[in-house]
Amino acid sequence: MKKTMPSPDEWLKEAKADPSAASCGMYLIHNGTVRRSARAKVRAGEEGTAPVRGMLFGYDAEKAAAAAEEARAMPGIGYVRVWLNEGELSLGDDIMLVLVGGDIRPRVIDALQYLVGKLKNECVTERELYE
Numbered sequence: 348m349k350k351t352m353p354s355p356d357e358w359l360k361e362a363k364a365d366p367s368a369a370s371c372g373m374y375l376i377h378n379g380t381v382r383r384s385a386r387a388k389v390r391a392g393e394e395g396t397a398p399v400r401g402m403l404f405g406y407d408a409e410k411a412a413a414a415a416e417e418a419r420a421m422p423g424i425g426y427v428r429v430w431l432n433e434g435e436l437s438l439g440d441d442i443m444l445v446l447v448g449g450d451i452r453p454r455v456i457d458a459l460q461y462l463v464g465k466l467k468n469e470c471v472t473e474r475e476l477y478e
Contacts, residue, residue, distance in 0.1 A: 367425030371448035397477035423454035
């Protein structure tokens with residue numbers, strides 16, 4: 348069943364109140380949403396792919412938690428939080444919200460990229476629904 352995404356502003360407030368905040372000089376947020384262009388068209392350039400009207404989305408909670416812990420263990424990373432939606436999602440619906448905080452920009456960018464990639468490639472199931 349589709350869920351309501353938590354507030355990124357509240358997440359940032361909570362992160363900045365966390366004991367790790369003293370070592371965090373940067374926070375990055377990733378908010379993935381359902382788009383009209385099919386993955387095959389965007390990633391592989393396959394023309395003629397039907398437009399997306401939504402997707403079926405699910406995830407493995409244990410794998411997602413483990414991925415978040417891996418990101419948290421990366422050098423310089425002090426704060427990690429992940430929310431994943433589920434169910435039948437429509438265009439514009441939120442798929443995921445990921446927050447990473449750390450000491451310097453390159454480490455935070457690397458950790459966010461690693462975590463989102465791990466979530467998308469190993470922890471979630473997505474099936475696009477076409478028009």
